[in-house]
Amino acid sequence: MKxxxxxxxxxxxxxxxxxxxxxxxxxxxxxxxxxxxALTGLFFLFKHLVLLAGTLMMLSFGAVxxxxxxxxxxxxxxxxxxxxPRLPRDTILGPFPVDISLTIQIIxxxxxxxxxxxxxxxxxxxxxxxxxxxxxxPILDDFIARIQTLVLISSSVLVEWAVWQLxxxxxxxxxxxxVGTTILGSLFPILQFGFEWPHLILxxxxxxxxxxxxxxxxxxxxxxxxxxxxxxxxxxxxxxRAFMGQYSPKNHxxxxxxxxxxxxxxxxxxxLFALMWQGSRLLG
Amino acid sequence: xxxxxxxxxxxxxxxxxxxxxxxxxxxxxxxxxxIGEMASAFVxxxxxxxxxxxxxxxxxxxxxxxxxxxASLSPLFSFIGLLIIHYARKFSTLAGCVAYVIIxxxxxxxxxxxxxxxxxxxxxxSAFIDQFIAVIIGYCAYxxxxxxxxxxxxxxxx
Numbered sequence: 001m002k003x004x005x006x007x008x009x010x011x012x013x014x015x016x017x018x019x020x021x022x023x024x025x026x027x028x029x030x031x032x033x034x035x036x037x038a039l040t041g042l043f044f045l046f047k048h049l050v051l052l053a054g055t056l057m058m059l060s061f062g063a064v065x066x067x068x069x070x071x072x073x074x075x076x077x078x079x080x081x082x083x084x085p086r087l088p089r090d091t092i093l094g095p096f097p098v099d100i101s102l103t104i105q106i107i108x109x110x111x112x113x114x115x116x117x118x119x120x121x122x123x124x125x126x127x128x129x130x131x132x133x134x135x136x137x138p139i140l141d142d143f144i145a146r147i148q149t150l151v152l153i154s155s156s157v158l159v160e161w162a163v164w165q166l167x168x169x170x171x172x173x174x175x176x177x178x179v180g181t182t183i184l185g186s187l188f189p190i191l192q193f194g195f196e197w198p199h200l201i202l203x204x205x206x207x208x209x210x211x212x213x214x215x216x217x218x219x220x221x222x223x224x225x226x227x228x229x230x231x232x233x234x235x236x237x238x239x240x241r242a243f244m245g246q247y248s249p250k251n252h253x254x255x256x257x258x259x260x261x262x263x264x265x266x267x268x269x270x271x272l273f274a275l276m277w278q279g280s281r282l283l284g
Numbered sequence: 285x286x287x288x289x290x291x292x293x294x295x296x297x298x299x300x301x302x303x304x305x306x307x308x309x310x311x312x313x314x315x316x317x318x319i320g321e322m323a324s325a326f327v328x329x330x331x332x333x334x335x336x337x338x339x340x341x342x343x344x345x346x347x348x349x350x351x352x353x354x355a356s357l358s359p360l361f362s363f364i365g366l367l368i369i370h371y372a373r374k375f376s377t378l379a380g381c382v383a384y385v386i387i388x389x390x391x392x393x394x395x396x397x398x399x400x401x402x403x404x405x406x407x408x409x410s411a412f413i414d415q416f417i418a419v420i421i422g423y424c425a426y427x428x429x430x431x432x433x434x435x436x437x438x439x440x441x442x
Contacts, residue, residue, distance in 0.1 A: 101287060146306045149302045150302075152298070153295070153299075156298065159291070160295065256287075260290050263291050263294035264290075264294075266294050266298060267294055267297060267340075270297060270298060270301045270302065270341075270344050271347065273302070273305060273306070273348070278348030
């Protein structure tokens with residue numbers, strides 16, 4: 001597998017030395033550990049288990065964060081100034097520091113683990129009930145969910161078309177396609193967080209507190225919605241680079257990476273749609 | 285399947301899953317035509333991503349309907365049928381589509397009496413007709429697309 005990478009068309013350039021402080025930093029590991037400790041502390045606090053330990057765990061995360069900011073901010077100016085010239089400003093491209101195809105494969109794998117865990121939780125809860133959804137669960141109106149599905153299908157088709165146009169060197173069609181994808185993509189969270197959730201919660205139809213179905217519904221659709229927002233942000237960035245003329249038939253690694261991520265988010269939505277909306281109709 | 289094919293794979297998954305869950309079946313006389321099945325013939329154009337996509341689409345669509353556990357085997361039979369369309373495309377896509385209809389209909393004839401309680405004859409009758417109409421409509425669309433692509437290619441070469 002080889003995706004078009006951002007480095008493919010770069011002119012021969014001397015190897016740039018990566019500063020020591022960027023290459024062997026312990027901060028990512030420390031921050032990751034501290035985040036885990038903080039989440040455990042948060043759990044303790046919410047469950048009123050060990051309040052002192054919970055507070056200390058939260059504080060330790062804050063301490064790590066302060067330490068990171070204190071020791072690292074002095075390097076940021078030089079890091080940014082060294083990185084900025086790497087960003088291409090026209091169709092002649094500079095090297096991209098990482099293999100984008102490997103990156104997106106790792107991202108998709110981690111997302112698979114995240115959603116695999118989330119769906120595992122859903123099925124584990126579901127198996128505890130003789131009937132699912134449990135008695136008393138409202139049958140959800142799937143009108144907005146159907147529109148969201150249509151929006152995602154349209155955006156997936158449009159981004160494929162945009163990449164296809166880019167590979168043939170049709171820049172205008174590519175830009176139109178990628179902007180259209182961004183607009184369609186941004187419709188999804190607007191429908192979810194602007195219409196559906198307020199409708200369900202404010203009318204007391206389904207809330208996170210209304211039983212296991214409500215809790216899993218808001219958790220799963222919330223995680224998915226956050227991923228859609230991340231995808232839209234990636235597309236906005238792609239749009240900006242597209243209008244700066246940074247993509248070409250041989251240089252479309254980031255476009256393909258963001259479209260792969262988008263397609264993945266789309267598949268997750270299909271599973272959610274089947275389980276949460278269609279699945280919730282079974283009782284009725 | 286390459287990572288670049290992921291988009292096609294997802295689009296076909298969506299066509300089947302959303303076409304089955306999100307859209308009502310099309311009533312044609314006494315028959316109910318499943319929209320997702322119409323995409324089967326396009327396997328001949330889009331290859332293995334479409335085969336995997338439609339199979340996963342069927343799996344996802346089955347998650348949303350009340351069905352017996354044995355129904356979860358349905359994607360397996362579809363997968364075999366779709367593979368036949370894919371490999372038969374070199375000599376006859378139509379033959380592949382007919383093979384797909386036969387395989388999936390035989391499976392549904394076995395499944396429907398278990399899951400829905402209808403008689404074997406009724407199940408066979410409805411499965412064959414429903415599948416046949418859906419796949420043939422898809423095949424006609426496939427022929428249309430092929431002819432359009434061919435004429436465009438000819439125009440480009442002239």
